[in-house]
Amino acid sequence: MKLIEKKLDNVVILKADAERIFNENSKLFKSLLLEEAEKYNRIALDLSNISVMDSTGLGAIISFYKAVKHEEDFVIFGLQDKVKTLFDLTRLSRIFTILDDEKDVNNYFSIKNEEDF
DSSP states (O other), X not given: OOEEEEEOSSOEEEEEOOSEEOHHHHHHHHHHHHHHHTTOSSEEEEOTTOOXXXXXXXXXXXXXXXXXXXXXXXXXXXXOHHHHXXXXXXXXXXXXXXXXXXXXXXXXXXXXXXXXX
């Protein structure tokens, strides 16, 4: 597993390069995420490749969320149906800002830029 990094004008997108996040690769996922949390202020996590995730994957994302400097500058997008259901069942969709796609991410952070001025 690796994270693919893409920089936009006002945010960095981290895309998980895996189809599943389970116990066996969630520790690596968590360590990769935590490394990135220290580098950037605004982060969008692209989970569009992930078709299945278990609680250890959620735990990795929660740890990452806590490590991000400003939690309001972290969003998740691209959730497939099963992963979205997991976020809804665990009520994490109430905690995280979850967007549909990269266009929504760009719009979200463009609005945040205007609010910051």
